[in-house]
Amino acid sequence: MSTFLRTVSAETAKITTTRMWWVLALVLFVYVLVLSGGLGALFGAGSSGSLPGGTTGEIPTTGLAPLLYSFASSIGYVFPVLLGALAVTGEVRHQTLTPTLLATPRRGLVLAAKLVVLLGFGALFGVIGLVASVGGGAGALALFDIDTELGSSDTWALFARLVLAMALWAAVGIGLGSVVTNQVAVIVIVIAFTQFVEPVLRSVGALADWIGDIVRFLPGAASDALVGASVFSAMAPGQESLDWWVGALVLAGIAAVLTVIGALTTWRRDVT
């Protein structure tokens, strides 16, 4: 086996031999299940008029199914980012960089292997998120006799793009972790950016076209464009999003630029 493949299997083993990955996967699953099921039931009840004071057909049900399914990424994307970032910062925090680099003294190779492994785990998180969002969302819709659109090829294309998006998010995590190697700092940055900074910026983007033109290149917006449906675009209609493949390129580009910066700076530092 080539050194690279051996490094890839070692990096895979590093993730599967600690608890972090399944703790994050479990939280992702529960979080997405509850939200897609809960909102699915709420919308379903609203559109069938079973909410108090409502009338039948008040809320349109077209596009409701893909919207619910996309929760796997539009809400769950923070989990692959964290897994990716922690795969790098954990090595610094627990000083495992020493045994890692003793076994594989080529630092660029180690980082490249991490990238490959995390693309895989990101995709796995995409599948786990989808099982939750389809389980919760389609289950809720079915209760109210709303079309789950699971027979449509468009829905399955969305699933594929969503898995790709989640894989790219994990790669963004690797890039972020290699630039900011402090574990606490990276967690704060991920949470603050995904839960606060970007949502605020995207809301501001609705105010003027030129702001919107910039804001759609933000990673979360690019991800939503790639997946093709999201709560966010549903809440701010009229805002034009990128083509799905441009969204993919933006995410991949962010991951690549961050990883290269990390590889050339912090990743080359002395390990003491």
Place this chain on the structure above:
Amino acid sequence: MTDVRTIDIEAVTKRFGPVAAVNALSFQVQPGRVTGFLGPNGAGKTTTLRMLLGLVRPSQGRATFGGVPYSELVSPLRTVGAALEAASFHPGRTARNHLRVAATASGIARSRVDEVLGLVGLAEFADRRVGGYSLGMRQRLGLAFALLGDPGVLVLDEPINGLDPEGIKWIRSLLRALASEGRTVLVSSHLLSEVQQSVDDVVIIARGELVHSGTLASLSAGDSVSVLVDAPDRSALGDALAAAGYAVTRARSGLIVAGVEAEEVGRTAFEAGIPLSSLQRQSSGLEDTFLHLVEGNR
């Protein structure tokens, strides 16, 4: 064991900001011998070893294994086995998994993992998370990691720290055994007495600079000898020795006579007709010589 090499430290300097942790240090470590790498806290031992292992970039100079830097070794873990700090383990990973990750990265057979775990006495704790390990157990795991690839060169940073007496005895005989198989063994310590029984050669540094290198015997050349002697009539003995021209100092348990052998002191007392109650040769000891060397550099 595939590949036995020397360790070559050639004019290596490492500066952390304005501080030179290691300064123009050169020495060579030979196969088939245990070499003690000694120096007080902060002398630069760990920094030197980390430069040798490609973890820290030297400001100047080269640290290699027979001319090949660590990062260019074809099969690093099979060539060099290194144990640095005891803390370099993910607390949530088991000992077995820790070694498996390294074995996977280096293409080492899985059966070797169980072998080295048995060798260091961790077999029954192999599936416990390292977070619950004691310092001594971590040291043993670090040693298992170093031995994993059956390497021809061993680089061990303070491997005796935290071991129990039985563990210390065991590691001393292990070091001897590894060297007698022809391997190159470099062991750091801040105490000479800790490794004195197992080393052939010593490299002593202080403040990042070499103060002595050579065989262990070369250290005792600087030894000074004295004799501790006592008699029921201590003052008569003191007078007789002073009359014979010896430098005598009083101690709690007798008189110390510097720079003589016990035989001469015994003869002097016999000739003066003074019966002795004790007569002991005292050597200042290697540890004193070591401390003297190290302090002379301050």
